Amino acid sequence: MRRESKVMKQCTLFYNGLNIERSAVLHKTKLILEIYRHVVWSAQNKFNQLCENVLCYHSKNLEHAFEYLENFAPEIERDKFNQKVYSLFETNWLISMIDSAMNKLYEYPDNGKLYHEILVKQYMTAIKHSEQEMLELLNMERSTYYDKKREAIDLFAISLWGYTIPSLKGIIVGREGEGIPSFFHQTSNPD
Numbered sequence: 191m192r193r194e195s196k197v198m199k200q201c202t203l204f205y206n207g208l209n210i211e212r213s214a215v216l217h218k219t220k221l222i223l224e225i226y227r228h229v230v231w232s233a234q235n236k237f238n239q240l241c242e243n244v245l246c247y248h249s250k251n252l253e254h255a256f257e258y259l260e261n262f263a264p265e266i267e268r269d270k271f272n273q274k275v276y277s278l279f280e281t282n283w284l285i286s287m288i289d290s291a292m293n294k295l296y297e298y299p300d301n302g303k304l305y306h307e308i309l310v311k312q313y314m315t316a317i318k319h320s321e322q323e324m325l326e327l328l329n330m331e332r333s334t335y336y337d338k339k340r341e342a343i344d345l346f347a348i349s350l351w352g353y354t355i356p357s358l359k360g361i362i363v364g365r366e367g368e369g370i371p372s373f374f375h376q377t378s379n380p381d
Contacts, residue, residue: 195337197300201344208352212344219347223313226288231316233281287358291350298345304328305342312339 205212292314296306311319311327319327325335 195341197341198344201341201348204348204352208348210348210351212347215347215351216343219343219350222288222350223309223343223346226285226313227316227318229281230285230314233285287354288350291346291354294349294353295342295346298349301338301341302345304338305345308335308339308342309346 202212204210292306292309295309296302298305308324308328311324321332321335324330325332328335328338330338
């Protein structure tokens, strides 16, 4: 049986100290990491499409096109545009939240840069690296890589759920039911 690493023991203390249910947030964290590159790709395409659509609305000047949509576009057209922009900003907000947690991970005093590098190369670059490529890029043995990856995911989860999201809860104040999407609320059930 393998010994629990010093970092994993520290993570347990963080989870307990922050009153975070480990299995639930780890499940959500893994889901977020798995979809991150696809969300960024989709957001970039939505943004490009939105810009192209706006430019087609009577103007090659983006500022004039936005002004047209705001002041003169028919209500249905404006509503569609507003929904697309809102969706894009919401996606951008979620990406920024992930980036903020990744910055906290990078600053972790023991191997933070390595943990950051592992998650970026595995989940966030445009090109997904295979296990063998990861082992070669990081110059690690397979067992060491998986231990470090597990530690990186745990520390990222703590950064996201323990620090980044709670700091935003104080900033985001909206009508009842608005604010942080329900996915980001901590639950005791990981499903």
